[in-house]
Every structure is written in C-alpha cells, then in structure tokens.
Amino acid sequence: MERADTTYVVPPVVRAISLLRHVAAGNRCRNTSHTAKALGINRTTLIRLLATLEAEGIIEQIDEGGGYRLGTGLIALASEALNERSILQVARPFLKRLVDSLNLSAHLGVLEGREIVYLARETPNSHLASTVREGTRLPAHATTIGRILLAELPMASLRSLYAGQTLESFTSKTRTTLAGLEKQLHADRARGMSWSVANFEPEIGSAAVAVHDHQARAVGAINVTGHASIFADDSPHTERIERELKAAARAMSEALGYRGWSADQL
CATH class of the missing domain: 3.30.450.40 (GAF domain)
Structure with missing residues (x-):
C-alpha cells in the first residue's frame, strides 16, 4: 500500500498519537496545563483524550496521583503487531x-x-x-x-x-x-x-x-x-x-x- 495522503489525515488521531508518544517518553501528564502546552493542544481536548485512551486500556493511571503510563491494551496491540x-x-x-x-x-x-x-x-x-x-x-x-x-x-x-x-x-x-x-x-x-x-x-x-x-x-x-x-x-x-x-x-x-x-x- 502507498503511504496515506496527508489530505486524509485526521487531526484528533494525530493528537492522540502525539499524546501516546509523550507518555511513552516518560511524561506522566500529572499537570494537564503543562502537558497541553507542551503538546500544543487545548487543555479540554487533552482531558478528553486522556479519558478516552484510559477507557480503551491504551493508558492507565498510576496510583496516588502518579499520572499516566502506557496500558496493557497498547502492550497487547504491540504484541499482536510483532507476532504478525x-x-x-x-x-x-x-x-x-x-x-x-x-x-x-x-x-x-x-x-x-x-x-x-x-x-x-x-x-x-x-x-x-x-x-x-x-x-x-x-x-x-x-x-x-x-x-x-x-x-x-x-x-x-x-x-x-x-x-x-x-x-x-x-x-x-x-x-x-x-x-x-x-x-x-x-x-x-x-x-x-x-x-x-x-x-x-x-x-x-x-x-x-x-x-x-x-x-x-x-x-x-x-x-x-x-x-x-x-x-x-x-x-x-x-x-x-x-x-x-x-x-x-x-x-x-x-x-x-x-x-x-x-x-x-x-
């Protein structure tokens, strides 16, 4: 398959992937204002992205206000991709x-x-x-x-x-x-x-x-x-x-x- 035309790129998906990469780099997103500024997105949008990704098991909260880390849902997806x-x-x-x-x-x-x-x-x-x-x-x-x-x-x-x-x-x-x-x-x-x-x-x-x-x-x-x-x-x-x-x-x-x-x- 040819690489997707950027005309069809969906901005919310791009923002979600940017957030995942941010979390994967060790950023816990404890301060949503700072995270929103770092990613260049609206704070409300960030909160909704965090809630959606958590609901899907892609990220998970760390106990005692420790922020977020990658979740088992994402790990399972990565494992399936590697197995293929x-x-x-x-x-x-x-x-x-x-x-x-x-x-x-x-x-x-x-x-x-x-x-x-x-x-x-x-x-x-x-x-x-x-x-x-x-x-x-x-x-x-x-x-x-x-x-x-x-x-x-x-x-x-x-x-x-x-x-x-x-x-x-x-x-x-x-x-x-x-x-x-x-x-x-x-x-x-x-x-x-x-x-x-x-x-x-x-x-x-x-x-x-x-x-x-x-x-x-x-x-x-x-x-x-x-x-x-x-x-x-x-x-x-x-x-x-x-x-x-x-x-x-x-x-x-x-x-x-x-x-x-x-x-x-x-």
Whole structure:
C-alpha cells in the first residue's frame, strides 16, 4: 500500500498519537496545563483524550496521583503487531532487494543447536545461483550464517555446545578446533558480520549479518553468496556488499521491533 495522503489525515488521531508518544517518553501528564502546552493542544481536548485512551486500556493511571503510563491494551496491540511480522514474512522483500542490487544469492537462516536451517532464499538469474533449498541444514561452525549467530552466544554457551564435539573440515580454511572457532567468532563479532572466501565450499564466498527482534535476540541471519573472487580482499565489491548487507539486516531488525543499535552501528 502507498503511504496515506496527508489530505486524509485526521487531526484528533494525530493528537492522540502525539499524546501516546509523550507518555511513552516518560511524561506522566500529572499537570494537564503543562502537558497541553507542551503538546500544543487545548487543555479540554487533552482531558478528553486522556479519558478516552484510559477507557480503551491504551493508558492507565498510576496510583496516588502518579499520572499516566502506557496500558496493557497498547502492550497487547504491540504484541499482536510483532507476532504478525515474523522473521520469515519480513525477510523476503529484503532478500529480493539484495539479489536485485548485488546480483548475488541471498538467504535467511536460523540456528538450531550446531546446525543452521535455511528458511528462505532468493537467487539471481545466473549460473552461479545458490542451490541451497529451504529446509537445508548445514554445520554452523563452517557457514557464515552459523558463525554470526554463534558469535551472539555467551562464551560459556558456545563451549558447552561444542564440548567434546569434532568440528568437521570442509576446506582448508574451515576452523576445526574450538579455540580456532572462538578466535574467528571474536573477529566476526568485532566486525558485525561474518565473511568467507571458500571457508565452506571451494570457489564460493559468502557474508552474513545477524537479525535481531524486539527483545534484542539474534533470531536469525541473512547472507549473500557468490563466486569467491567477489568476496576476496582485493575485490572492488567487498565494501558495497558489507554496506548493503548490514543495511538490510538493520532494516529487518527494525521491522521486527529492534531499537538497540549503538551509535557506531548507525
């Protein structure tokens, strides 16, 4: 749908939303005259808005004259909205845009134990298009989606996950010891993404960034894949791949309700 024409904007609704944002910012509206002045609305209108929003459960009064705070009705609405925006639903248009922009295959995957599961893919019209299908499982330690999601785990959880496990080698660049994997994940975490030049498959390169939800959990990751030469250090494409992949993951995370970006990530 196209964004609504401002000709059809309803001023009372705009005022109600402004009031909700005011309350959400921590303003309790104890002094209605001051609140009306801050919002630029009539005091009588403010009182009616407060009464209506309270009646609908969107805001609620705090005991002993403490003013107002957001109510459970609004929290329930927000929860329903977030439930409707599952990571799979949100991901597909972003994957499609990455394919159109970079002419690389793009995937969404989630972590399950020591494996990743691919949930979605988009591919370019190219003989180098990915053959990975939805539902494919691959070892997390050897793949970019797996690595960036493992990098989100606490160190104790990571060591428990791989305690006594053999890390299979797929190419000469695959980390096959827990110490080696930890070092790689530390670098991935510092960069904010994982990068591979034939770490899993010969002649295939890849890069992945985690996607976070409204509770700041890494609920999945997206990646792009193509010929290893495109991802090589001397490739003219690496900067653009990193920039666009991070931007897509950030936009996906925001669509899922995430607001936890630090200043250096924006």
